[in-house]
Amino acid sequence: MTFDLRLIPLLPFIGAVVLMLFGRKWTRDTVFIVAALAIGAACIVSLDAYFLALPDAGEGGLTDVVMTWIATGDLHIDLAFRLDALSGVMCLVITFIGFLIHVFAAGYMADDPDYARFFAYLNLFCGAMLVLVLGDSLPVLFIGWEGVGLCSYLLIGFWYSSTANADAGKKAFITNRIGDFGFLLGMFLLFQYTGSLSVPEIASAKGPLMQTLWMGQPVAFWAALFLFVGAAGKSAQIPLYVWLPDAMAGPTPVSALIHAATMVTAGVYMIARMHAVYLLAPAAMAIVALVGALTAVFAAMIGFAQNDFKKVLAYSTVSQLGFMFAGVGTANFDAGIFHLVTHAFFKAGLFLCAGSVMHAMSGSGDITIMGGLRKKLPITHGVFWVCWLAICGIPIFSGFFSKDAIIAGAWATETFGHDLAWVGKVVAVMLMLAALGTAFYMSRLYFLVFSGDETRADDHIKHHIHESPPIMTFPLVVLAAGAALVGLLGLPAGLWDHPDQNLLYHHLEPVLGAELEVSHNIEIIFMVVSTLLAAGGIGLAAVFYRGGYKEPARAFGAQFPGFLRLVQDKFRVDELYDAVIIRPLKAFARGIFTFVDRIIVDKILVEGTGVIVDVFARIARTVQGGDGQRYMAVFAVGVALLVHFATQPTLPFTKLKVTQTGRAVEVDARRGKTASSRSLDYLFDFGDGRPVIKGQGAEQRHDYDRPGTYTIHVTVEDPRWGTTDTFKEKVEVR
C-alpha cells in the first residue's frame, strides 16, 4: 500500500536546508521552532503511518516509490521507502527521541553562537537516519548510512575551532569509512550472486546465497560477514569502536541522539533487516554474537575506571550495543530490537542528564569533582535514578526485560548447529558478566556524582550549581518515563499468558519471524540471576563509592596500580592502532608523496613535459633566426623544392617493377605521377644491344636471347619541361 513516506525524511531535510540558508539571520526562537516543527511533523507522520495506515497495509507494509534511481543493465534500483513493523518502530524511536532532544538542545545550546547551524545539522541527521531505516533497498539504506556518518562528523566536530574536536570528528568518519568498505563489499557480493539489491528479493534467493564461495563457506556467510564489518564500524564494536569515546567531544545533545539512541543502532537495524541472509549462515551469526558479547565485556571493563561522565556513558553505549549484537547474532532479532528501543530511552536520558549536570558544573564533566548533586539537582537526579536502574536491569524498569530477553535468548538459541551449539551458552555467560559490570560502573557513576553530601569541586564551580531550566528538564522527564515503562512492551512470553504481552514481538513478527520459544523455567531462572547480578553490581559499587571515594576503592587501586592504569588508558587500544596501522600508513603516504607526487608527477610529468616542449621549441626556433636574409634563403629553398617536384616526371621513391618469367621480362615503369592524365615519354633500354624502345607506353615486354646479367635502363621524360628521370635495374637471366 502506498503512503507518502517520503515526507518523513523530507521534512527534516527541508528544515535543514532552510536553516542552513536563512538560519543565521533568524532569532533563536525561530530557528528552534523551524527545527522542532520539522522533526515533530515527521514524528506525527510516522505515528499516522504506523498506527493508522500500517495495520491495513497487508504484506510488505507501506511503500513509497519516489523515482527510478539507477536503471542500467541488470541493475535497477528505485529510490523507494518501505515502512513495515521494523522500520516503523525505528521511525518512531528516531522521530520521538529526536524531537525530545531538539527541545533539550534549545536550552543546552542557548548560548552558542552557531545555534542555527547546530539545528540545521541536527535536522539533517534526523533526515538521513530516517532514510536509512525507511530505505527499501540496500543502496537507499546506504545513502542514509553515509548521511548519518557525515552528520556525525559535522556534529562531533561542531566546535571545530578546537583541533581536538575536529580530530575526533575525523576519527569517527574515517573509522566509519573502514566499516563502510565492508558494507560495500557485502553489497557487491549480494548483487553478484542474487542479481538484486532489494531486501525481499535477496531474502528469497536462498539458492544462490548458499553456493560455496571461499574457504568452504557460502556466499551468505561472506556477505553477512562483510555487512557485519560495516555494522561494526557504524555501531562501534570491536575493533572499530575507538571513535565513539572520542566522539564525546561533541555537544551533549549530539551524544545523546547520535551516539546513544539512533546512529549507532543502525548496525543492529541493518542486521535485523538482513536477517534472511544471516539465518543462512550460522557461522557468521556466531561471529556476530561473539564479537558483540566480547565488546560488551571489554567496554564494561574500561568503564570501570573512566573519570569523565560522558566517557563512562560512551563505553556503556559500546557495551550495550554489544548486547544488541549478541541478541541478533543468536537469532533473537526481536530481542535485539527491543533492547535497541529501551536503550534509546534510557541512554538518551542518561546523556541528557550528563548534559544537565555539566551545565550545572560550568561545563566540566569530571566526576572526581562531583558529588552530592542529589540535593542540588533534584529533577536531574530523579531522571538519572530511573535510567540508572533501567540500565542496570532492575526489574520493572525497561532495561531488565530487554537485557533479560537477550541473555535468555542467547542461552536457549537453536540457531546454531551441532558444531556451534556452544556459542549460545558462551555468549550468555559473557553477557551476564557484562551485565554485572554494567551494574558496577553505572552505579559507580551514580554514587560518585549524586550521592554524598559534599560536592568535591572548587568553590567557584560549586556556587554556580543550579538545576536546568524547564526546557531542558521536560525532555528528561519524558525520557525517564519511557525508560521506565517501555519495557512493558516486551514482556517475555514465558512469564504469563496475557494477550497484550510481548506486544513488540508480535508487532515485529511479520518482519522478523516468530520469536524464540524459551521455556518458562529458563525464563524465570535468568530473571532471577540477572536481578541478582544487578544487585550485586550495585552493592559492590556502593561499597566502593557511596558518598565518594571510599577506602575499598583506594585499596584496590593501590593493590593493582598497573592494571588500574591499563584500564584507565582504555587498554591502550588507540595506541596500538596508532603504532600498527596509523604510523605505517602515514609513513607510506609520505613515501608515496615524496616519490609519486614530488618526483613522478611534479618532476617527470609536469616539469618533464615542459622540458620536452622546451627542447622541441629550441630545435624549432633555429628555423627562425631573426635574420631577414635567412628567411629569404629559406624562401628560395622552398621555391626550388616546389619547382623541382612540379617538373619531375616521377615521384620520389618510384621503382621499376620487373617481373621475370624464364627468359622473358616484363617491365612496368608506371608509378606515381603516371596515374595522372599527363603523358610521359618512356625509353627502354634492355642492355642487350638491341635497339631502344621509346614512345610506346610505360610497360614493355622483352625476351632475352642469351642468359646473363643485364641492366635495364628506363628513362622517363616529361615532354613539357624536358626533365628526365632514369631508373636502373639489374636482371639475371638463366
Added chain:
Amino acid sequence: MNPANATAAATYSPPVGDIILFAIMAAWVVGFALVTITRRNPVTAVMSLVATFFGLAAIYAALSAHFLAVVQVLVYAGAIMVLFIFVVMILNREEVAPLALRPMRLLGVVAAAYLFFVFWKVVSQGVATDVAPPVVPETFGTVASIGDLLFREFLYPFEAISLLLLVAIVGGVVVSRSHQKEVAALRAADYRKQVEQLASADYPGKQEEPSASAGGHH
C-alpha cells in the same frame, strides 16, 4: 635537348657575328654584376653596377627595345645610380668580410642556382629552335609606338605610376626627416608635466601651504 625534336628538323643557329656580339654583351653584364656583389668598397660596387646597366642598355637595343634602352640609361644609370652614389658618399664604410657565408644562406644560393639549372632545361625545351626568331617591324620599340601604348591602353597604369612616384617622394622626405625638433618638443612637454605633478602631488610630510607654489618639492 629532346632527342625527338633533334631528329625532326634542323636546328637554327644564328649568324656568327650576332653570337659574338651577344657573348660580349652577356659577359660584360654578368661580369660587372659579379663585381658589384663581391666588392668591399661600396663605391666600386656602385660604379660597376652603373657599368652593368650600360651593358644592359646595349642588350635592350639589340632587342629592338630602343625606347627602353634610352630610359634605362637615363633613369636607371642616370637617376637611380646617382641616388645610390649620394648615399654611398654619406655612408661610406668598408666591410671587414664582404660575404656572409652562412650555411642557410649558401643553401639559398644553391637553391637559386638549382632553379637556374631547371630554368635552363625548361627554356631549352620550350621555345622552338628550328626556326629563326621572328623579325620585328621597324616601329617596334620606338618612342612613338611605346608612347602610343602608354597614353592609350596603359593610361591608367601610367597615371598610377606617377602617383606612386609622388608617394615615394613624400615617403622619402618623411622617413629621412630629422626628428630633432620633435624630440626636443616632447622632452619639453615631459618636463613641464613633471613640474606640474610635483607642485600638486601629495607626498608624505607635506604641509598645507596657503599659496600654491609651483615646483615646490622636498
Added chain:
Amino acid sequence: MAIPAEYYLILSFALFLIGTAGVLLRRNALIVLMGIELQLNGGNLALLAFSHQLGDQKGHVFAFLVIALAAAEAAVGLAILVGLFRSRQTINLDEASMMKR
C-alpha cells in the same frame, strides 16, 4: 639581332641569380639594395626578350613601369637606410638587426 629568345632568357635568369646571391650573402645594406636592382633588371630583360619574341610591345610598357617602380623603391629604401644609419650608426645588417638570433 637574330638571336633566339632563350639566350636572353638564360642571361636574365643569370642576372637574377647573381642579384639573389648579392641579396642573400652581403651584410652591407647598400649592396643588398644593389642586388635587388640587379634582380629587377633580370626580370626586365626577360620581359623584353619575350616581347621581342612575340612581337608585342606590352612587354616594353611593363618593363618601363618596372623601371619607374624600381626608382621609387630605391628612393624610399635609401631614405630608410639613411634613417637606419642615423639611429644605429651602422649599415651592417647583422649589427643593426634587433631581431634575436
